[in-house]
Amino acid sequence: MYKRVLLKISGEALAAGRGFGIDAIFVSRVASEIVQLANNGSQVAVVVGGGNFFRGVAEQAIHMDRVAADHMGMLSTVINAIAMQDAIEKLGIQCRVMSAIEMHEVAEPYIRRRAIRHLEKGRVVIFGAGTGNPYFSTDTAAALRAMEIRADVLLKATSVEGIFSADPKKDPDATMFQTITYMDIIKMGLRVMDTSAVSLCNDNNMPMVIFSMREEGNIVRVVSGEKLGTLVTS
Numbered sequence: 001m002y003k004r005v006l007l008k009i010s011g012e013a014l015a016a017g018r019g020f021g022i023d024a025i026f027v028s029r030v031a032s033e034i035v036q037l038a039n040n041g042s043q044v045a046v047v048v049g050g051g052n053f054f055r056g057v058a059e060q061a062i063h064m065d066r067v068a069a070d071h072m073g074m075l076s077t078v079i080n081a082i083a084m085q086d087a088i089e090k091l092g093i094q095c096r097v098m099s100a101i102e103m104h105e106v107a108e109p110y111i112r113r114r115a116i117r118h119l120e121k122g123r124v125v126i127f128g129a130g131t132g133n134p135y136f137s138t139d140t141a142a143a144l145r146a147m148e149i150r151a152d153v154l155l156k157a158t159s160v161e162g163i164f165s166a167d168p169k170k171d172p173d174a175t176m177f178q179t180i181t182y183m184d185i186i187k188m189g190l191r192v193m194d195t196s197a198v199s200l201c202n203d204n205n206m207p208m209v210i211f212s213m214r215e216e217g218n219i220v221r222v223v224s225g226e227k228l229g230t231l232v233t234s
């Protein structure tokens with residue numbers, strides 16, 4: 001259904017149950033789903049978060065300069081990107097990490113046209129180091145890169161099934177939306193992703209599907225058009 005996708009995976013997800021670091025088994029499971037997508041003919045770009053190592057707004061960073069802390073956060077996304085690249089290439093698909101912060105020995109610099117060329121050649125592209133700027137999140141990086149590469153959809157893989165009217169862990173009456181608009185997310189104050197990412201997607205008509213990747217195979221299901229999670233549109 002979707003030819004070119006941008007998949008956002010949070011750093012926390014890569015830690016699986018551990019809360020910190022990388023769960024190698026989970027990373028290779030996600031990698032195998034990405035490889036299936038590529039083998040099915042989809043062009044796959046990935047943005048990984050870094051919350052499993054460091055966040056600029058984390059408690060450990062409370063006494064730090066925010067810019068320095070955000071630099072640490074962005075570098076932690078590169079660690080995740082390399083782990084994911086390794087797992088994908090082990091499964092026989094070429095994968096390039098492109099970093100928004102230059103580090104030639106580790107990753108290619110982010111060059112939009114080159115990223116698109118990699119995708120056209122069937123390589124998976126992982127965008128590391130967020131936007132390269134402090135005060136942003138990897139959700140905003142995902143929205144930005146999705147637009148730049150002209151992805152058909154932004155896929156936000158999370159640990160919950162979709163967008164709920166309230167926190168389903170706290171409110172038994174919480175219901176999941178099948179579809180919702182970006183404006184309604186803002187109006188209802190739903191904490192889906194930061195508002196800069198939401199408004200970027202809204203202003204540029206980028207559809208987004210939020211779904212759980214806890215169940216194996218969900219990434220492939222969403223890309224093949226199965227109705228999973230919540231579809232967000234402008």
Ligand code: UDP
Pocket residue numbers: 009010011012048049050051052054055056057069070071072073074075077129130131132133134135136137138139141
């Ligand atoms: N970050 C940043 N600029 C960006 C993207 C990320 O400064 O464009 C930093 C920020 O400190 C953030 C951290 O990198 O907290 C990790 O990213 P994020 O919190 O989005 O990761 P996730 O929650 O997806 O694991």
